Amino acid sequence: MNLTNTLEIQETFPDIADEMLKAQTKDVNLYYKDFHALKNINFAIKANTVTALIGPSGCGKSTFLRLFNRMNDLISGVKITGDVLLEGENIYKKGIVVDELRKSVGMVFQKPNPFPKSIYENVAYGLRVNGYDHKDSIDEIVERSLKQAALWDEVKDKLKKSAYELSGGQQQRLCIARALAIEPSLILMDEPASALDPLSTSKIEELIYDLKNKYTIVIVTHNMQQAGRVSDYTAFFYLGELIEYDKTKTMFINPQNIKTQNYITGRFG
Amino acid sequence: MNRKRLKIFEKVFGAVLFSSSTVTSLTVLFIIVFLFNEGIGLFNSTPVEKKYQFIVSNNNTVKELSSKQLKDIFNYDITNWKQLGGSNDSILLFTINDLSTYFTDDELGANFENLPSKINELIKKNPGILAYLSDKYVPQHLEGHVIPLTKISIKDFVTGTEWYPTSEPAPQFGVLPLILGTLWVSFGAILIALPLGLATAIFMAEVASQRLRNILKPVIELLAGIPSVVYGFFGLVVLVPLIQQLFNLPVGETALAGSIILGIMALPTIITVSEDALRTTPTSLKEASLALGATRWQTITRVTVPYARSGITAASILGIGRAVGETMAVLMVTGNAGVIPHTFLQPVRTIPATIAAELGESSYGGLHFKALFALGILLFLITLIINTSVELIKSRKRS
Numbered sequence: 001m002n003l004t005n006t007l008e009i010q011e012t013f014p015d016i017a018d019e020m021l022k023a024q025t026k027d028v029n030l031y032y033k034d035f036h037a038l039k040n041i042n043f044a045i046k047a048n049t050v051t052a053l054i055g056p057s058g059c060g061k062s063t064f065l066r067l068f069n070r071m072n073d074l075i076s077g078v079k080i081t082g083d084v085l086l087e088g089e090n091i092y093k094k095g096i097v098v099d100e101l102r103k104s105v106g107m108v109f110q111k112p113n114p115f116p117k118s119i120y121e122n123v124a125y126g127l128r129v130n131g132y133d134h135k136d137s138i139d140e141i142v143e144r145s146l147k148q149a150a151l152w153d154e155v156k157d158k159l160k161k162s163a164y165e166l167s168g169g170q171q172q173r174l175c176i177a178r179a180l181a182i183e184p185s186l187i188l189m190d191e192p193a194s195a196l197d198p199l200s201t202s203k204i205e206e207l208i209y210d211l212k213n214k215y216t217i218v219i220v221t222h223n224m225q226q227a228g229r230v231s232d233y234t235a236f237f238y239l240g241e242l243i244e245y246d247k248t249k250t251m252f253i254n255p256q257n258i259k260t261q262n263y264i265t266g267r268f269g
Numbered sequence: 270m271n272r273k274r275l276k277i278f279e280k281v282f283g284a285v286l287f288s289s290s291t292v293t294s295l296t297v298l299f300i301i302v303f304l305f306n307e308g309i310g311l312f313n314s315t316p317v318e319k320k321y322q323f324i325v326s327n328n329n330t331v332k333e334l335s336s337k338q339l340k341d342i343f344n345y346d347i348t349n350w351k352q353l354g355g356s357n358d359s360i361l362l363f364t365i366n367d368l369s370t371y372f373t374d375d376e377l378g379a380n381f382e383n384l385p386s387k388i389n390e391l392i393k394k395n396p397g398i399l400a401y402l403s404d405k406y407v408p409q410h411l412e413g414h415v416i417p418l419t420k421i422s423i424k425d426f427v428t429g430t431e432w433y434p435t436s437e438p439a440p441q442f443g444v445l446p447l448i449l450g451t452l453w454v455s456f457g458a459i460l461i462a463l464p465l466g467l468a469t470a471i472f473m474a475e476v477a478s479q480r481l482r483n484i485l486k487p488v489i490e491l492l493a494g495i496p497s498v499v500y501g502f503f504g505l506v507v508l509v510p511l512i513q514q515l516f517n518l519p520v521g522e523t524a525l526a527g528s529i530i531l532g533i534m535a536l537p538t539i540i541t542v543s544e545d546a547l548r549t550t551p552t553s554l555k556e557a558s559l560a561l562g563a564t565r566w567q568t569i570t571r572v573t574v575p576y577a578r579s580g581i582t583a584a585s586i587l588g589i590g591r592a593v594g595e596t597m598a599v600l601m602v603t604g605n606a607g608v609i610p611h612t613f614l615q616p617v618r619t620i621p622a623t624i625a626a627e628l629g630e631s632s633y634g635g636l637h638f639k640a641l642f643a644l645g646i647l648l649f650l651i652t653l654i655i656n657t658s659v660e661l662i663k664s665r666k667r668s
Binding site for chain 2: 069071099107114115116125126128130178182
């Protein structure tokens with residue numbers, strides 16, 4: 001981590017300075033062909049916290065989230081400048097093997113997207129593609145991951161059944177378990193509860209709260225209350241810019257920027 | 270007024286649509302009925318030309334003769350009635366051509382007026398006789414009896430191993446070699462076309478850039494547009510000599526040549542249908558796989574292809590369907606020997622090629638003609654099964 005950047009972040013968020021930073025972006029710009037989607041973003045994510053990314057549709061928050069596991073690479077015509085650091089290492093430098101990187105960054109998507117395989121095989125997938133084939137330890141990891149995702153009790157008797165037999169909320173927790181199985185150092189969640197009913201949503205939120213002890217989570221959400229409930233830090237994006245970034249409490253009670261205030265209070269977005 | 274005219278127009282339009290579909294359905298129905306009507310006639314008919322009879326001695330206990338047994342008798346493979354469950358008498362074959370061996374012209378009379386009595390005499394004298402006679406030579410007061418022939422059964426038709434539809438006096442209508450020939454060639458074709466087609470489909474759906482795909486796609490569609498006789502010509506001139514040299518064979522016209530040509534012909538179907546199936550794999554699943562650290566190839570083999578499995582199965586069955594029914598190209602390169610094949614390097618004869626090659630030389634309404642129609646029914650049933658299974662696979666996928 002370079003010194004000037006630490007100082008910069010120290011200025012903005014004094015309480016982060018002494019902590020280990022899980023991830024950081026420095027002067028990141030992203031273009032879809034001619035469209036300037038992310039503008040000069042400097043950002044830091046503290047370890048073992050939940051950081052919420054909020055903002056109106058099209059503000060770039062999902063694109064920003066996908067910087068950390070290079071999922072934007074899949075879209076043709078994307079150009080990225082600046083540095084994205086994960087545990088101090090620039091993940092966009094030459095020589096980075098993208099699929100190696102993605103093993104250390106888990107992702108949970110907007111809609112539950114389990115594979116058309118058994119519950120067990122869904123969780124084991126990440127292990128198998130990474131060349132892990134010791135059956136006993138896979139059993140163990142599957143059980144542990146399902147427990148961490150608060151799904152074990154509901155599925156322990158039907159691990160061989162298709163994942164499609166689960167409800168939407170269970171499927172999403174299965175996807176979380178699937179991401180946890182590869183023990184990522186950072187978990188990205190792209191509106192993980194937006195396709196779920198309120199009860200399932202609250203389960204997911206509880207889960208996120210619990211996972212914080214062990215993992216670092218970045219979550220994109222449209223739901224202000226959700227951001228308020230689950231996150232320690234909140235970042236507000238607007239038209240590709242990072243407008244405001246602060247402790248969630250501070251930001252919700254006393255937003256510095258008028259745009260943030262308007263968005264949080266529901267005047268636009 | 271305007272509204273009224275619109276109503277009339279709609280009625281006319283509806284009537285046109287209705288009658289078009291009626292005509293179409295009726296045509297299809299007519300063709301099927303025609304096919305079955307002609308083909309079914311083969312069964313329950315006797316395997317011998319009309320106006321000819323087989324006559325045996327009155328002491329002969331054999332009840333009936335099948336076409337196969339007749340052939341064996343005429344080839345001297347069966348020489349004693351014992352072999353057919355009769356008494357221990359060696360078989361004496363007699364046809365009208367043998368007349369001069371037994372009787373002089375004087376004995377028969379100037380106008381063959383003694384012929385019936387002489388034949389009766391012969392039959393009486395030889396308990397082992399089997400006389401093959403035209404109706405007009407059969408004596409009125411026959412001292413022997415006409416032995417009935419086994420009617421052609423569906424079982425004999427399907428399991429018979431010999432296809433000699435024009436042999437005299439006992440044509441053989443065993444289509445097993447033709448069925449096996451068809452299956453061998455089709456199976457070989459799919460063995461060649463499926464890996465190649467699937468690889469191309471994966472390449473086009475997952476790997477190739479949009480620009481490359483825009484070039485590849487029309488090329489593959491062009492492949493589907495080449496007339497089959499051109500494929501056959503290509504096979505005959507290029508492939509057949511190549512196979513002959515490569516495997517050092519007496520002839521290059523083999524099942525392998527047919528399989529390769531059919532494989533190439535089935536490629537467009539297999540590629541297009543499997544590519545469409547591969548494209549139905551949701552992006553979200555592919556992203557989930559990639560986000561877990563899977564490489565692109567792992568994602569293709571573990572997520573994309575398994576997801577498209579039923580579509581790929583449908584593609585290969587459709588490909589087989591194309592191969593089974595293909596006529597011209599196969600006719601040109603497989604050598605058309607109606608024997609049961611044991612390797613891919615033997616000539617084979619397929620059902621459609623048989624129909625195409627022989628229909629012209631069969632007499633209208635004759636047994637051979639009916640047998641070819643029965644082959645047509647068989648082919649129709651095979652393709653019906655194939656198409657139905659494709660539909661089943663598709664509907665299972667939907668549910």
